[in-house]
Amino acid sequence: MKEIEVLRRSSFGQRTAEEERARLKQYFVETEYWRQVFQGEIDIVYGPKGSGKSAIYSLISQSKDELFDRNILVVPGENPQGTPAFKGIGDDPPKNEHEFVNLWKLYILTLCGQSIKDYGITNKKCSLLLKSLEDANLISSNFTLAKALKYAFDYVKRWARPQAVEAELEIDPITGQPNVTGRIVFQEPSAQDARNGCISVDDLFRTASEALHESGYTIWVVLDRLDVAFADKPELEMNALRALFKFYLDTKSNNNISTKIFLRNDIWSSITEEGFREASHIERSINIEWSNEDLTNLVIQRALSNQAICEYYNVDKEEILGSFSSQEYFLTQIFPDQVETGPNKPKTFQWMITRTCDAAQSTMPRELIHFLNELKSVQIIRLERGRANLIGKKLFESAAFKEALPAVSKVRLEQTLYAEFPELKPYIEKLKEQKATQPLENLEILWDTDKDEALEIVNRLEKVGFFERMGGNKGTNWRVPFLYRPALNLVQGSADVSDATKKIDTDED
Known part of the structure; x- marks a missing residue:
């Protein structure tokens, strides 16, 4: 097979996990980060944009059957693609952090209730949970995340802003609170209210966790794409995320309901920049970092996921992946020794790393994958035009590397830096x-x-x-x-x- 055919039949995947969900399992690098999240040891995953947070999130979602065998129900808290559910609250957002915390509690509780209902889990505590949610009109027959969020927010607003609903609801002249349909309240109810069937959202959360425990199940509510949900609204984003972490700390003692949060570390830094006392209590977290060995393995995994490349070099995928020295050697078979020749110039893979890292000296998978795809396209064009000067059985030549970099640079500048700042x-x-x-x-x-x-x-x-x-x-x-x-x-x-x-x-x- 000629080099041009090998390249045409090969792919290094897409830059984002959202774009390559179908093939992600084929070449996902199962790092220690992944193992810790998959085993339930970690709740909060921080990492720079393009570091692989969404890949872990996507793999968790794709592993629903495997996790179900461990009695874990995976419940997305945000849409993995398309319009984020939280986009809908941008025009009339919660007025303060406290209102946002209540929204998170009621929204996540609704998701748990809907999941318990869908899976047909039944016991007395499940019945109490579902009746409370249904009486409050929080469970709908035609369920969507956006609808669940809207219903939860409408309920929170009726309690938090009685003046805004006076025309619709009767206000209790003694308590000043609206007579809202439903018995879920956001503070400990009085003895009389408790006798009348009122239950606090915190108690209902405990009831949900206990109901799951009795049935032998655990729910993982997974949240990603929060930066997209609150794009262009920095103040709203800060309020929402600070409230999210307060909600997480308020509810983490409920062992059978676990919230998994995937968040960019620069956004986390913004949250804590002006002080966030609760940060010291967040322990079950990791910060994704990529070493050169990790990135080498990522490139090899993606290269060897192509049958055409394996056949061209007559290699066994598992044998190469089983030895890091074999992975390093395989890179030298695909790539030229150097992009720029000279005793003080880096080897090709190190050249790629330094050309795709930002000022923090961190190269993320997203830019490296993008570079590999641009490199493949450039090399194919050079072969088509008779400009190629390949050495031996190498698939790429030095000149193609420099020609591939501008496209990566332009996308990173315009679609990341300019778009976000x-x-x-x-x-x-x-x-x-x-x-x-x-x-x-x-x-x-x-x-x-x-x-x-x-x-x-x-x-x-x-x-x-x-x-x-x-x-x-x-x-x-x-x-x-x-x-x-x-x-x-x-x-x-x-x-x-x-x-x-x-x-x-x-x-x-």
């Missing part, structure tokens, strides 16, 4: 065609700011992984990582003040 775009755009390393004085001129404002902008660009400070905390030069340089046409080297002045003069002309 649009307020930083004007400052980044000013760096186009400049040197990759910039002194602070130069940045003041380019951005037309004073020193303090320039430092504030620089600190924000550092935080999002666009700038790396040179020379430690006291350094006054900042470098753009290789990942972003092609998209901005940056030039290797350090700038001086005259470079910025020339840029300003050119723009004015």
